[in-house]
Amino acid sequence: MKEFELFFDSMYLIFVIFIGIRLLLLRKENTGLVGAMAMLLGLGDAFHLIPRIVANVEANGFAVNASGLFIGTRVSAMTMSLFYLLFYYYIRREMKASNRTLDLAMPALFLVRVVTVILSFNQSQTMDLISNIPFVIMGLVDIVLLFNQRGNTNFGKLYLYVFFSFLFYVPVVLFKETMPTIGMLMMPKTVMYVLIVWKLYGNLKGEFNRDDLLQFALAYLFFGIFAGAFYREIGKIYPVVTKMAFLHVHLIVLGFVLLTLAYLLLRDRAFENARLKKLLTLYNFGMFFSFSSMFLHGLIDSYTFGAFARIGMVAVSGVGHILLTVALIWAAASGLKAIEA
Numbered sequence: 001m002k003e004f005e006l007f008f009d010s011m012y013l014i015f016v017i018f019i020g021i022r023l024l025l026l027r028k029e030n031t032g033l034v035g036a037m038a039m040l041l042g043l044g045d046a047f048h049l050i051p052r053i054v055a056n057v058e059a060n061g062f063a064v065n066a067s068g069l070f071i072g073t074r075v076s077a078m079t080m081s082l083f084y085l086l087f088y089y090y091i092r093r094e095m096k097a098s099n100r101t102l103d104l105a106m107p108a109l110f111l112v113r114v115v116t117v118i119l120s121f122n123q124s125q126t127m128d129l130i131s132n133i134p135f136v137i138m139g140l141v142d143i144v145l146l147f148n149q150r151g152n153t154n155f156g157k158l159y160l161y162v163f164f165s166f167l168f169y170v171p172v173v174l175f176k177e178t179m180p181t182i183g184m185l186m187m188p189k190t191v192m193y194v195l196i197v198w199k200l201y202g203n204l205k206g207e208f209n210r211d212d213l214l215q216f217a218l219a220y221l222f223f224g225i226f227a228g229a230f231y232r233e234i235g236k237i238y239p240v241v242t243k244m245a246f247l248h249v250h251l252i253v254l255g256f257v258l259l260t261l262a263y264l265l266l267r268d269r270a271f272e273n274a275r276l277k278k279l280l281t282l283y284n285f286g287m288f289f290s291f292s293s294m295f296l297h298g299l300i301d302s303y304t305f306g307a308f309a310r311i312g313m314v315a316v317s318g319v320g321h322i323l324l325t326v327a328l329i330w331a332a333a334s335g336l337k338a339i340e341a
Contacts, residue, residue: 002056003309005187007316009049010296012190014288017042019201021226022219026204030093034200037086041193044079048072050299054238057305068237074117077131081113084138087162090200091145094154102141109134125177132173139166154203158196165192208277213263216280220255220287224248231298244298247291254324255287262331275334283327289320 016038023035051068055061062069088106092098116131139162146159168189175182228248234240266276293316300309 003306003312006053006056006296006300006305006309007292007312008187008190009053010299011288011292012194013042013046013049014292014295015194016045016197017226018219018223018288019197021222022216023201023204025215025218025222028204028206030090031204033086033090033093034204037083037090037200038197040079040083040086041197044076044083045190047075047079050234050238053296053299054303057300057303057309059304070123074121077117077135078114081110081117081135081138084135084142085110087142087196088138088145091142091149091155094152095145095149106138106141109138113138129173132170136166136170156199158199161192161195161199165189165196168192208273208280210263210267210271210273210276213259213266213276213280216284217256217259217263220251220259224251224255227251227295234299238299239302240298241301242298243294243301247294247298250294251287251291259283271334279327279331279334282323282330286320286323286325286327289316290324291320293317293320 020035020038020042023031023038026035048069049072051065051072055065055069058064085106088102092103113131113134116127116134120127120131143159143162143166146155146162149155150157150159168185172182172185172189225248231240231244231248234244293313297313297317
């Protein structure tokens with residue numbers, strides 16, 4: 001399970017942060033709000049999940065990284081609370097209605113949550129439990145609103161995703177001290193977060209057109225810049241290896257440079273949007289698998305870990321490179337036909 005968690009956590013962080021950057025670069029109603037939600041989710045959870053990834057491969061890792069893990073849970077507790085507050089504002093905007101009572105209650109619950117989380121820094125289990133009460137109430141408000149508006153296509157099954165995220169979360173809060181293995185429920189809880197982000201992204205991205213090539217290129221550029229800054233700072237805390245240093249270069253070259261060139265070559269050509277969408281989807285999957293593996297390599301190669309994790313990284317990276325190769329060959333062949341036409 002530890003080895004599986006390495007891949008799960010790293011792929012989750014890469015996915016959510018990239019989607020957040022992508023949304024922030026769109027210029028549509030609510031994209032800034034939802035993009036901020038996705039970034040909060042990824043960056044907040046990174047404070048907890050990165051120490052956890054390291055702890056899973058380092059000798060006596062959970063004891064060595066105990067302080068980092070604890071601080072990470074406190075940071076993610078506050079960012080998740082802000083996530084659900086922003087989610088409330090998104091719901092309210094989509095409903096095109098407001099409720100003065102809830103408009104006052106939700107920020108108040110958020111402030112109570114933040115204060116109680118700060119008070120829980122003394123590692124009091126009682127205060128930890130108390131700090132989750134306003135958080136759960138915020139979640140219940142969002143669930144009820146989403147359920148009542150489930151006929152709205154922009155909401156759909158969002159109420160189920162939020163409901164199950166709390167269904168998996170609450171037992172961990174209540175029983176993590178007496179039943180440590182119950183912490184595994186945090187993975188399906190995270191899957192619910194991914195489904196929430198994916199649904200909201202689907203609501204906002206709009207119909208595909210070739211301008212999406214340039215938009216994705218810009219998203220990879222900013223993701224590459226972020227990865228470079230991350231490498232510089234994380235190296236002050238953990239002994240990351242050179243593969244992490246290459247992450248931002250590869251993102252900028254394969255993501256920004258190649259997609260920008262493709263956009264410039266094809267923008268005035270007779271190239272089917274349906275085929276271009278399939279190509280870009282395949283390419284993005286290749287990027288996702290390749291860079292998730294590169295990120296994980298950079299983070300844990302300095303430690304000793306099992307054969308399963310090592311084989312897994314090779315396999316994930318291999319799948320990513322195969323998808324990239326197929327996409328590039330397909331794109332080259334299709335592009336040449338378009339240029340000749």
